[in-house]
Amino acid sequence: MESTITIENVVASTALATEFDLVKIMDSGLEGAEYNKTKFPGLVYRIDNPKAAFLIFTSGKVVCTGAKTINNAHKAITNLANKLKDIGCDKINLEPEIHVQNIVASADLKTTLNLNTIAIAFGLENVEYEPEVFPGLIYRVEAPKVVVLVFSSGKLVITGGKCEEDCNGGLRIVRKEFDNLGLLC
Template identity: 45%
Template structure:
């Protein structure tokens, strides 16, 4: 079962397009936590403290949010940015669509303290994988449906990138588990621990009605 995995959301990247020209110099001068260096980057970097996230604001009206720890927080940060721009007297659309572009998540599978996952063996046994330890310590495994990529490390840590829905992470993890177990790799998901060493629930998928 894929939902046995304890998944931790590391980053959510989302964007919106307001179809409205935004005066970047004006907002960079009036926003305390804004950075604007047009000679090196065409947008304003505006950091949000609550929820904690960074946004990229472009003159075309496109806004990108990164660094949020959930889809809800990414959307909250996006609405905050738009409201902050409105407070400067800049008219923006009342309604706009926020699209999730990428969810980065991590999980952990149990590995013996005396062993690590043999990534080289996996790279020879499975298709659609890349393993070049001289360049990167993890094995890259791509899943076509849903379209995501996994970074698998010898320690048992697994990072998922490319998902656009939380459910896709669990579906893809189920497929990754099947692939690994088909070549004899035992996949035993671990629970995340809090500071006191107690297992805690992290981003469980919501049951479908």
């Protein structure tokens, strides 16, 4: 049976303004916002629809994390831009250029794997496996440029993709390599 990916997290960034006064944003009553510059230089703000969290910086830059799709990351950033405009922030870019920085996805090969066998078969190139340090095998795929964490349970975590196809491509490569080694039933 063919495995499919499940997107767990999309991290995207943008610039909504040239600068933000984070204290002013806090004072405006942005509900649920947290700002303590002695602990972290940005304001943290969470929303539920779509579910996402933002790191808002004085530079006007924003990082959105926690969205489950690229589309939801875009919606969340648009909602944030409108919310900031509504509470009185000036010169908000309501149509910002949004850059996906990272996608984290998971997959399940539905079989157990012997990571020692995989590490030996793949050799040292593109693979790290030190079970006393980390329980998974780290496989660096060159194209698409993603990292696949492989666990003996057959579960995978694919990270580093900039689009869903990068993650799917990483999964296809791992499945093909493991199938060629006779590791998949």
